[in-house]
Amino acid sequence: MANLEGGGINNNLDDEEKLLNEPSGIHHHHHQQIISLRHVVKVFLLFIGITLSSLLLYHSSNKNPLQFFPNHSYKHAPSFVSDSNYVNTNGSAAGNLLHGYNSRTANVSKDKKQKSKLEEVLEKAAMGDKTVIITTLNAAWTEPNSIFDVFLKSFRVGNQTTSLLKHVLVACLDQTAYSRCLEKKQVHCYALTTKDVDFSGEAHFMSDDYxxxxxxxxxxxxxxxxxxxxxxxxxxxxxWFRQPFAHFYPDADFQIACDHYWFDSTNLDNSPNGGFNYVKSNERTIQFYKFWYKAREAYPGKHDQDVLNMIKYNPFIKDIGLKIRFLDTAFFGGFCEPSKDLNLVCTMHANCCIGIGNKMHDLTMALDDWEKYIALNGDEKMLRPQTWTVPRICG
Structure with a gap:
């Protein structure tokens, strides 16, 4: 009978000693069993190790969110990241897609002095609710008697739009544009220069500079x-012919004009145009603009408007709760789809038009159409339908 005082370990040792003292045949048989058991354990542990390593390699290969972007397809674009990686900074979906944004953009962020300059200009230009009208210009668009002059003139001849000029902030992409902006005195100017990049010339549509x-x-x-x-x-x-505020939706975060307004204001199948949008500052819009900017990596060679058309269906938009509205061309028209009633129009965009010369020609004609319209008395405006003579070269 085994000695119980020695505990389990000593019993096992005694058993092994007995095996050594048994006849060679019995000893050899039991020794083979022990070796076989140890071999099985080693093989099992090796299998577990290989399996775990393979799983780690598989998951690490899926950490790049850009691989989930589609190469084409607008409406049926798959998720930016897979559901398993969908972790948002606020506890819901899509955090990983923004993870690389802050780390990569930290090196190109503005220094404190430049940022404080922007804050200073924004504060001066802002309306009471901290809304600013922003445009961007380079030297080519600020040539004398060019786009910039026509743009400013529209505010002066528009219906109650002159007062908006003091809320216009011009982000100048080169030093020449900045100097010319300062000469105007009616608007606020900010030097939005980029190191080692010259934006002064005409950036032809879809060129690298564009x-x-x-x-x-x-x-x-x-x-x-x-x-x-x-x-x-x-x-x-x-x-700008009229103040646009009455035609904005109070519940929307991001509102954008259209090349073509096909459907109602909430339908994502409308054709947005990035040249005119009203955006409220909140966490949703900040996350959206980060997402939009990062999406350029997934769609190289595409401009912001094309990429917007691709990402507007992305589940990330719904996930962050962004409310998008599309603005009716009846109020916010353009050469792609001119607003039909001059009694309603707020803005007219030289879209569907390539080249500064072509834009200038048709914008000048549109401005003439407007000035003829406002010269009419009230009854004439209502009784005599006024139509545009544009687009002529554009469109």
Whole structure:
């Protein structure tokens, strides 16, 4: 009978000693069993180790959120990240897609002096509710008697729009544009220069410089939102004829004009145009602009408007609760789809038009149409339908 006082370990040792003292045949049989058991354990542990290593390699390969972007397909674009990686900074979905944003953009963020300068200009330009009208310009668009002059003139001849000029902030992409902006005195000017990049010349549509300008603009507007300011962004090739505020939706975060307004204001199948939008500063819009800017990496060679058309269906938009509205071309028209009633129009955009010369030609004609319209008395405006003579070269 085994000695119980020795405990389990000593019993096992005694058993092994007995095995050594048994006849060689019995000893050999039991020794093989022990070796076989140890071999099985080693093989099992090796299998577990290989399996765990494979799983780690698999999951690490899925950490790049950009691989989940589609290469094409607008409406049926898959998620930016897989559901398993969908962790948001506020506890819901999509945190990983923004993880790389802050780390990569930290190196190109404005220094404190430049940021305080922007804050100073924003404060001076802002309306009572911290809304600023923002446009971006380079030297080519600020040439004398060019786009910038027509843009400013539209405010002066528009219906109750002159007072809005003091809320216009011009983000100048080069030193020449900044100097010319300062000469105007009616608006606020900010030097939005980019190190080692020359934006002074005409950036032809979809050229490398054009794409850099468009994406620089998106990142700048994100910065404005982070400072707590709402903005109406307007391209400088937009004529302002009436104040737009009555036609904005009070419950929306992001409102944007359209090349073509096909459906109601909430339908994502509308064709947005990034040249005119009204954006409220909140956590949703800040996250959206980060998402939009980062999406350029997934769609190389695309400009901001094309990328917007691709990401507007992305589940991230719903996840952050962003409320998007599309603005009716009856009020916010353009050469793609002119507003039909001059009694309603607020803005006219030289979209569907390439080249400064072509834009200038048709914008000047549109301004003439407006001045003829406002020269009519009240009855004539209502009884005599007024139509545009544009687009002529554009469209």
């Amino acid at each position: 794409l850099k300008m468009m994406w620089r603009r998106i990142d700048f507007l994100r910065n404005v939102l982070e400072m707590g300011y709402n903005f109406i962004f307007t391209d400088a090739d937009i004529l």
